[in-house]
Amino acid sequence: MTLTELANPTRFLSLATRILPWLAMATGILLAIGLYQSAMAPDDYQQGATVKIMFIHVPNAWLSMFVWGVMSVASLGTLVWRHPLADVAAKAAAPIGAAFTFLALVTGSLWGRPMWGTYWEWDARLTSVLILFLMYLGLIALWRAVEDPSRAARAAAVLTLVGAINIPIIKFSVDWWNTLHQPASVMKMGGSSLDKSFLIPLLVMAVAFSLLFITLHLAAMRNEILRRRLRALQMLQASKPVALP
Amino acid sequence: MALGPYASFIVTSYALVAAVVLILIVWIAIDHRRVRARLHELESSGAARRSGRGATDLT
Amino acid sequence: MSALGALIRRDIRIAVRVGGGALIGVLFFLTVVVLMPFALGPDLALLARLGPAILWLGALLASLLTLDRLFTADHDDGSLDLILMSRTPLELACAAKALAHWLAAGVPLIAATPVLGLLLNLDGPATLAVALTLLAGTPALTFTGMIGAALAVTLQRGGLLLAVLVLPLSIPVLIFGVAASNAAIAGQLSFSTPFSILCALSLASLVIGPFAAAASLRHGLD
């Protein structure tokens, strides 16, 4: 199946419906493994048991940025190729991304309380993630406020691309400004500095959450395509002018 | 598995993640049901799609 | 580039003649500053310490107030159609409009800072420093806000939605503007780092703003 065929909404719909159960299953299994491993992971000599928060905090934090990346690619599709499937992908991703960002914020501050002695600190990393969250909310508001989906899609695409500037700022904020937050230790040049006993559960959880995102995203895209069909049908009923007598 | 003095923080964060993920799943499922129900409604009221296929056909 | 010159002259002339936005912006700015002593109580030292932040907040909110009809007014009377059709690249036309807006609405704000500095108990050099940072930073506010103004046309929406979309984009400007002003006043921190970041933000927005606004207008055609 070629990419152009895939980009046909009907084709996409049937494909998504076929692979969704498998994806859901894989997600469930991997999540179970990841959770088991994180439960079994040893305590950190500095952080104690709170290091367990890492296994959910870090995947959520990564995904919060990754989802914006997905939306940015979709936005290019909207603006350059004007492809309706790109609109659908961008719209469906926003609430999921917002949820991950919210979780990154909450788990982070729940970790921050024992580690730094405060839930919240206005430093660059935390602040830029909060801005990301606000931008997710703004995008969702935009999608909801405008009925005409293609109109909303183009506006949202411009905004998404402008907001993408925030992603490198989040990623590198810990290097550019000295903050409370940890610098990157897993994904950095020259290999990971994390111990294997933490690294493996973390990576399993990260993959599991990514699968979770893909599953949810496909399902939400399917809903969105159906919603557009619904709208098109309603529009069809409402058009067809009648000439005056 | 001993969680130490900060057990409540750890448990809360895991519980929150579970809750939010569950909400997402439920929301998407309900959304799916609702949209399909309304499509069925429209179809049975006679607004057929041009392609002749049912609008709610997924495969 | 007489076309762009004409556009800038027209927009400034309208702003001056109608008053409208720019004036309300300055007034709002004043209101914010006047309100602060009442909110904080008569602690003069605290007022002086918060002065730059208050001025920056006022400037940010005032620019929000005046920006939302930047393109909508032209859309409603049909001018935008002709601007889109013209031989002038849309990006440049957008930039010219934003520049005109900044000249008509931003510069008066900067000109008003010395007066407001007095109210906030800032001394001469501090006021000057804040004015300087405003001069360097308010273009960024205008040029990012412009994106929201263009979205207003595409979305046929206005009001608070735009503020919600635009404000997160302007947060970095606010952070570095305040940081630079505080550095200049306190003296010990480095002024040049945040100030150069501020200038960089302004320059970046000078490029990104017109492109994003033009893209939004072009794709919003209907």
Next chain:
Amino acid sequence: MSALGALIRRDIRIAVRVGGGALIGVLFFLTVVVLMPFALGPDLALLARLGPAILWLGALLASLLTLDRLFTADHDDGSLDLILMSRTPLELACAAKALAHWLAAGVPLIAATPVLGLLLNLDGPATLAVALTLLAGTPALTFTGMIGAALAVTLQRGGLLLAVLVLPLSIPVLIFGVAASNAAIAGQLSFSTPFSILCALSLASLVIGPFAAAASLRHGLD
């Protein structure tokens, strides 16, 4: 009275559809509050102290952002002509429009205060007190702002010289609103004095606003 009901319903419906409704109001307020720490620095005690002022500024901004086109929009599309000609007294129609505006733009903000109170580190009773002052005071912002909105129609040209006179009218409201909130939070100062002044201001504006606006619209006929 069904005419006034229809007017209120219409205006609210447009506000919700165009402005995005209550959700966006809340989001806007949230953004403004989140903005503060960026400007003022992360000092929680200071933030809590400034909390009421921030909330009040947000309310003022939200009402200003949407108020300026309250009558201009109706004038531009010809609705105002029909409202002027109708059998409904113009004062009542003006009051209905302002009420609709307050319901659509003010009430969501008040409903959002508990959330924001959390962010600003206010405790339960304090949040409630601030919400109460907003409930008592925001009508005054709307009903004095309405005069400016009506003048904007009348004074198509010649600048908004009179608007200069209107925005300052809202300063007393802000001052007493913030004072009442601070009193409620600090606990030691008297809450009832500023609060009753606030209520008095609101009541006075409820009467003066519609009359002034209607007079301005009637004499602005052209």
Next chain:
Amino acid sequence: MRLSGRNLRCLRGGREVFAGLDFDATAGKAVAVIGPNGAGKTSLLRLIAGLLAPAEGSIALEGGDGEMTVAELAHYLGHRDAMKPALTVTENLTFWADFLGGTPADPATCIAAVGLSHAAALPAGFLSAGQRRRLSIARLLTVRRPIWLLDEPTAALDLASQRVFAGLMTDHLASGGLVIAATHGPLGIPARELRIGGEA
């Protein structure tokens, strides 16, 4: 019913538009106000509607409801259509029916009368120029007002709609109504001419 003006003088922006103008309009007979651009046709209609104050002269209504002013007994159809783009056709019309008061007709039948039924659920902002004009005309039908003040009512209407509109005006006149219409083209019904400002 009889509406008349005597010795009317109109100032706009400090300049005199017309002076010494007399007019008479009686129930059952349409008056077509004609004249070159800028002669003051729109200004005259707005004077009658009470949207402008005459600098001199007066307007009198005989046989109306004693309590009501001319404005309150009149429908005014101007260049601007008084419809909100964000609301649907039905919502717009329902609003005016409710706001104008009295015993409003069913909005759906008014919409059908101008041939907009298929667009009833569309936002008014989606309508074409002629469709918007038809929607404004539908407003005249929602609430009965004896006096119709029409400013170039047939602009942007296609020929079929012009015929339909002529029929609506005829019905209104037949039911004892009064029509004053400013126009450059033919109105579609017999009308007495009121000329302002010389030949066009």
Next chain:
Amino acid sequence: MRLSGRNLRCLRGGREVFAGLDFDATAGKAVAVIGPNGAGKTSLLRLIAGLLAPAEGSIALEGGDGEMTVAELAHYLGHRDAMKPALTVTENLTFWADFLGGTPADPATCIAAVGLSHAAALPAGFLSAGQRRRLSIARLLTVRRPIWLLDEPTAALDLASQRVFAGLMTDHLASGGLVIAATHGPLGIPARELRIGGEA
């Protein structure tokens, strides 16, 4: 010069307005687009002007300046007049002359050509409907553009101005220009008809 469209399909707000539309316009010959309200006349003009994107089909220009798009070679006269009420007639026109570029004609002569000289110093907001229309027409004269896209250009014009405007169009066609006008009434010059959407 020759402008043609093939198999054009237009969608607005998700609804199809027309499909499979062909048109041809040649220099020296006016095309009158006619059809009932909502048929898509305005939409067609906006498609040609590049203000809407066609959902299908294409528009081609032969014999134009190779570098320029149709939009850059066209004047568009829409329902909205693109004039700022706060600026005077002269200021408005001077702005468009400067902004549209090329070698602008003297604004004063353009204003005189449409008979607005007496109002040259008035704010555009003071003009009557027909006077505003004339001002828009003056814009067509400030800068030479070979293609004129006119949307109901004679609406609100009095008979004398309609004649003047017919003369202006004739001059434009004689100098090798191209006119496409949507209209319900007579255009005042001989024109080939392009019918959209059946009988009106």
